[in-house]
Amino acid sequence: MASTSASSIQRSFKYDVFLSFRGEDTRKNFVDHLYHALHQKGIITYKDDEKIEKGEKIGDQLIESIEDSRFYIIVFSRNYASSSWCLDELVKIMECQKMTEHTAYPIFYDVEPSEVRKQSGSVGEAFEQVTRKRKRTLEDVNLEKENDVGRWKNALKEAADLAGMELKNTFNGYSSLSFLSNLFLTSGLAALRCGISFDIYSGSI
Numbered sequence: 789m790a791s792t793s794a795s796s797i798q799r800s801f802k803y804d805v806f807l808s809f810r811g812e813d814t815r816k817n818f819v820d821h822l823y824h825a826l827h828q829k830g831i832i833t834y835k836d837d838e839k840i841e842k843g844e845k846i847g848d849q850l851i852e853s854i855e856d857s858r859f860y861i862i863v864f865s866r867n868y869a870s871s872s873w874c875l876d877e878l879v880k881i882m883e884c885q886k887m888t889e890h891t892a893y894p895i896f897y898d899v900e901p902s903e904v905r906k907q908s909g910s911v912g913e914a915f916e917q918v919t920r921k922r923k924r925t926l927e928d929v930n931l932e933k934e935n936d937v938g939r940w941k942n943a944l945k946e947a948a949d950l951a952g953m954e955l956k957n958t959f960n961g962y963s964s965l966s967f968l969s970n971l972f973l974t975s976g977l978a979a980l981r982c983g984i985s986f987d988i989y990s991g992s993i
Contacts, residue, residue, distance in 0.1 A: 802832070808861070
């Protein structure tokens with residue numbers, strides 16, 4: 789009787805791509821256009837269209853969506869690190885990234901990788917906002933809050949160390965997404981019928 793190696797069985801994912809982003813920075817410009825571009829190419833993409841600040845912790849449904857996504861595109865922007873929701877989401881993404889079936893790609897949208905890695909510059913200012921909120925807690929939960937901050941810092945550093953792309957707004961408000969073709973074609977997303985090369989309006993942050 790023939791046997792099948794467990795390593796040869798590929799998992800089936802609900803989503804091809806999970807988009808992680810700070811809504812107030814990129815939802816109505818870059819991320820919206822990126823989502824529609826992926827959709828047009830037949831890429832099944834998860835994008836949370838609700839107001840993100842529903843609470844301090846991400847819900848079980850969102851955690852399941854992260855776990856059930858093959859690729860992650862993390863759009864780091866100036867205010868990404870000001871949201872505990874985004875940071876908790878990032879921690880979960882980086883946990884999944886360590887598994888062989890998942891791959892994460894950071895896009896640094898008008899921020900430098902070093903700012904994300906070191907929590908400096910505009911990213912550092914945003915991160916300081918959320919850590920100040922964490923410090924305004926009762927003493928009996930301080931340890932848990934401190935652990936959260938440590939996890940966030942580690943996730944930011946790990947994500948910034950990944951191979952990714954830097955994207956800047958141009959003067960006329962247009963940004964080229966031809967980099968997406970190279971990103972996907974070299975990552976295995978080519979198997980997901982992807983090949984995007986066009987200009988989109990990114991707007992201003």
